[in-house]
Every structure is written in C-alpha cells, then in structure tokens.
Amino acid sequence: MRASVPNRGRFITLEGPDGAGKSTQAQLVADTLRAHGKEVVTTREPGGTAVGNRLRQVLLDPQTPLQPTTETLLMFAARAEHVAHVIEPALAAGRWVVCDRFTDSTFAYQGDGRGIAKGAIETLAAFTHAHCWPDLTLCLDVPPATAAGRMQERTLDGFEREDDGFYRRVREGFLKQAAREARIVVIDGSSALEVVSKAVQHAVETFIRRTEAA
Ligand code: Z5A
Numbered sequence: 058m059r060a061s062v063p064n065r066g067r068f069i070t071l072e073g074p075d076g077a078g079k080s081t082q083a084q085l086v087a088d089t090l091r092a093h094g095k096e097v098v099t100t101r102e103p104g105g106t107a108v109g110n111r112l113r114q115v116l117l118d119p120q121t122p123l124q125p126t127t128e129t130l131l132m133f134a135a136r137a138e139h140v141a142h143v144i145e146p147a148l149a150a151g152r153w154v155v156c157d158r159f160t161d162s163t164f165a166y167q168g169d170g171r172g173i174a175k176g177a178i179e180t181l182a183a184f185t186h187a188h189c190w191p192d193l194t195l196c197l198d199v200p201p202a203t204a205a206g207r208m209q210e211r212t213l214d215g216f217e218r219e220d221d222g223f224y225r226r227v228r229e230g231f232l233k234q235a236a237r238e239a240r241i242v243v244i245d246g247s248s249a250l251e252v253v254s255k256a257v258q259h260a261v262e263t264f265i266r267r268t269e270a271a
Pocket of ligand 1: 074075077078079081102117157159163164166167208214216217246247248250251253
C-alpha cells in the first residue's frame with residue numbers, strides 16, 4: 058500500500074463467496090466515488106487485461122479442471138499482468154480502482170478451499186504485488202443457501218460446481234482473513250439489496266472522509 062504518496066489514487070476491492078453480490082455492489086462503489094469527484098477505474102479478477110481474460114477462460118472452464126497449484130499460479134500470472142498494466146498505472150495517475158476480487162480470493166479459494174499453504178500464497182503475493190495491496194476491502198458475507206438460491210438461473214462455472222464443504226471453507230477463509238486485516242470490512246450480504254447497498258455506501262463514505270482527513 059502506498060496511500061501516503063501525494064495524489065495517488067486508492068485501491069478498493071470487493072470480496073466474498075460466489076453470489077454474494079460483489080458485482081452488483083462494485084457499481085455502487087464506483088458511483089459513490091464519482092459522486093465525490095473521484096476518477097474511477099472498475100475492473101475484476103481473474104481478468105482485467107487481454108492476457109488475464111484468456112487465463113480467466115482457462116481458469117473457469119468446467120471441462121478442464123486444474124491442479125490446485127496450477128490454478129494458484131495462473132491466478133497470480135493474471136494478477137501480475139493486471140497490476141502492471143491496469144491497477145498500478147491508474148493509482149499512479151490519481152485514479153481510484155474498484156476491483157471485483159483480488160488476492161484475498163486466492164487465500165480463501167486456493168488456500169482454504171483447495172488446501173494450498175498460506176505461506177506459498179504469501180510468497181506469490183509478495184513476488185507479484187509487494188507494494189500494491191488494497192486500501193479498503195468490502196467483504197460481502199452470505200451463507201451457502203442464500204448464495205445457491207441466487208445462482209440458480211446460471212450456467213455454473215468450475216468453481217460454482219464445487220460442493221457445500223468447499224463453499225463453507227471459502228466463506229470461513231474470508232472471515233478469518235477479515236479478522237486478521239483491519240482494511241477488510243465485513244458486510245452482511247444476505248440482507249435485502251437496499252440494506253446491503255446502504256451499508257456499502259456508508260463504508261465507502263467513511264473511507265473517503267478518512268482519506269481526506271489524513
Ligand atoms: N477466484 C479464485 O478462485 N481465486 C482468485 O484469486 C480469484 C478468483 C481472483 C470468478 O468467477 C471465480 O474465480 C470465482 C472465484 C475464483 N468463483 N466463482 N464462482 P466470477 O467472476 O464469474 O464469479 P464471482 O466473482 O463469484 O461473481 P458472481 O458469481 O457473479 O457473484 P457476485 O458478483 O458476488 O454476485 P452478483 O452477480 O452481484 O449477484 C448474484 C445474483 O444475486 C444477481 O442475480 C443479483 O441481482 C442478485 N443479488 C445481489 N445482491 C442481492 C441481494 N442483496 N439480495 C438479493 N439478490 C441479490
């Protein structure tokens with residue numbers, strides 16, 4: 058994190074299990090920032106660049122299940138491109154970046170979900186983006202049944218076909234991560250849309266006030 062560099066933008070991520078409402082809320086976060094006069098770049102992971110989007114297709118393809126190690130390395134390969142070509146240049150130019158998922162997802166999905174050692178993920182994170190960590194993370198928490206209900210209409214990707222045990226470990230992983238990191242704000246994503254939106258807006262406005270007072 059380099060939030061102390063003058064005029065540097067801020068990096069906000071949305072996290073949580075599938076179907077938690079991240080994509081829906083990412084738009085609101087961007088709108089709230091723009092209403093406060095910020096220039097905003099919205100993006101997502103895996104993806105965000107041409108190479109990242111090609112890796113995303115490989116990562117989410119239910120026909121080609123990957124080894125957990127391969128999956129982890131490809132997530133970081135996509136992230137290295139994303140940080141270098143999209144996130145860092147935007148922050149350096151004073152823009153605020155709103156990103157749907159980042160390295161907290163790797164800790165939760167590949168770490169808690171697939172059993173990759175936390176130390177290995179920490180090493181890859183330091184190698185890939187040592188100086189680029191989110192300044193604020195909004196973690197939307199939903200129980201498995203709520204998320205499953207929201208995903209019913211969809212064609213499911215490889216991750217969404219995992220069993221309940223995987224989903225529970227991922228959810229717990231996010232909550233453990235939030236307990237360790239002060240930048241992560243947990244929001245109950247299972248409430249009605251207006252209620253979740255209000256909580257998200259409050260968290261973003263509180264963060265803006267804090268950065269303006271600093
Ligand atoms: N992954 C990983 O394993 N490791 C990593 O390091 C990274 C990612 C970066 C990306 O897939 C997959 O990659 C993801 C983790 C893995 N696993 N999966 N699956 P993705 O980008 O396709 O999926 P996602 O990130 O999980 O997004 P999602 O499935 O679209 O969920 P969402 O963005 O959190 O939810 P949403 O699209 O905003 O909402 C889902 C539905 O619920 C939609 O119909 C909404 O209208 C509705 N919704 C939203 N909020 C509410 C409320 N409050 N009430 C009622 N209904 C609501």
